[in-house]
């Protein structure tokens with residue numbers, strides 16, 4: 111793919127950014143038949159798209175805020191994604207505990223509306239629960255003052271894995287998608303953007319790429335691309351940080367997630383089972399300067415620790431934290447300083463130079479965002495009209511899946527190919543670490559087929575080791591670096607540097 115960079119004279123669509131938004135656009139553009147290029151500065155989903163709460167959801171909170179349009183759209187997209195990627199999205203049941211008299215009718219009726227809005231794409235009806243039923247489904251809840259609860263369903267997924275499968279879907283349809291290629295400037299002719307200047311970060315080379323339409327899908331870095339176009343451009347994005355803490359499953363053993371719709375200070379808190387651990391979050395903290403590796407603030411960790419203790423079987427302490435991860439929401443600027451009140455809708459703008467920018471939105475709505483921005487890009491670039499087909503387009507690895515506990519299920523049809531690797535070398539079936547559920551074959555597969563270039567790619571996004579157990583991931587890093595080195599023909603110095611680079615990042619995933 112990197113060779114195609116210099117060999118294609120002009121692309122139809124060039125997408126800057128390989129998160130949920132950019133990858134969704136690559137799938138849409140390539141599946142319509144346009145010559146599509148996606149450039150990602152680091153790794154696919156290195157930014158916000160690997161740090162989400164992992165929910166494919168309509169957003170009960172947005173219903174509470176009265177954003178009916180967003181909820182309707184997200185519920186439709188939730189259903190489509192479950193249909194198109196059954197190997198990547200599972201049905202997750204949630205319990206909302208009710209301690210105040212009004213909460214039972216309020217959330218119960220609200221969730222009936224949520225069911226109704228999902229229509230035929232619903233994941234199962236919500237139910238009113240009495241106190242006993244609530245405690246049966248969520249036995250860790252404090253029974254004192256508990257009046258009952260509501261059970262409802264939403265989707266759950268592995269965000270970085272979906273990102274990789276979107277990259278592969280785009281490639282299956284002919285797109286060129288490249289990680290570690292940073293856009294450093296825009297090419298212009300007659301004041302109109304007609305391409306980009308790209309730095310191949312790993313080989314340290316620069317190329318000029320021509321494209322009929324250039325789409326800025328860089329999340330919290332949106333403004334840096336807008337400034338390349340016009341140094342005086344108004345800033346568009348307000349980054350807002352959200353963190354999650356990861357604990358062992360024993361803290362929430364029943365398999366149902368808990369949703370706290372309103373903490374003392376009015377936020378939503380989730381505790382959700384994920385890859386045999388539980389993830390708890392999140393926060394909403396305005397951030398001035400976005401970075402690619404945001405770090406959780408002590409006050410955010412304290413907030414989550416304090417609130418979740420009320421809903422788990424035993425009060426977790428700092429030594430129980432397996433990992434801490436922080437992500438930045440690319441919220442579209444509004445008239446308020448409170449980021450929690452800013453809209454989660456997506457926003458598309460076209461600059462005077464015809465640079466197209468898309469930001470905001472949610473993972474759940476990536477497909478619709480892509481469809482909307484492509485309609486504009488086709489028109490602006492004068493491309494021949496072609497229908498969007500992504501609402502029924504299977505995602506790479508598509509496989510009907512019922513058992514989400516089966517090892518390697520999330521690879522879908524690629525699972526067989528990973529098993530074939532093990533058949534050639536039994537040792538590839540060994541775990542990468544006794545506390546992590548991933549095997550060596552996954553690393554070999556990732557290097558050979560998923561553009562995994564670094565130990566951090568492997569431990570953070572091809573497997574989710576860093577997010578599930580940061581200490582174990584640090585211990586596994588030398589082994590992972592040596593597996594990658596063997597595949598990429600790298601030496602001992604490279605291995606040492608990979609381990610050092612990984613440890614520098616990973617230490618921020620542990621409490622101080």
Ligand SMILES: Cc1cc2nc3c(=O)[nH]c(=O)nc-3n(C[C@H](O)[C@H](O)[C@H](O)COP(=O)(O)OP(=O)(O)OC[C@H]3O[C@@H](n4cnc5c(N)ncnc54)[C@H](O)[C@@H]3O)c2cc1C
Nearest residue numbers: 127129130131151157158159162163165293329352473474
């Ligand atoms: C804490 C938190 C929880 C969330 N939970 C959920 C959830 O449960 N469900 C849900 O639906 N949504 C959720 N979201 C929202 C969702 O994660 C985001 O809306 C989505 O991931 C944004 O994707 P993006 O592609 O716009 O941005 P990003 O994922 O940040 O992608 C932008 C990419 O652009 C790249 N880039 C930047 N500059 C350049 C350049 N010069 N050249 C090339 N590439 C460049 C970056 O490296 C990055 O990879 C959550 C968000 C947060 C922060």
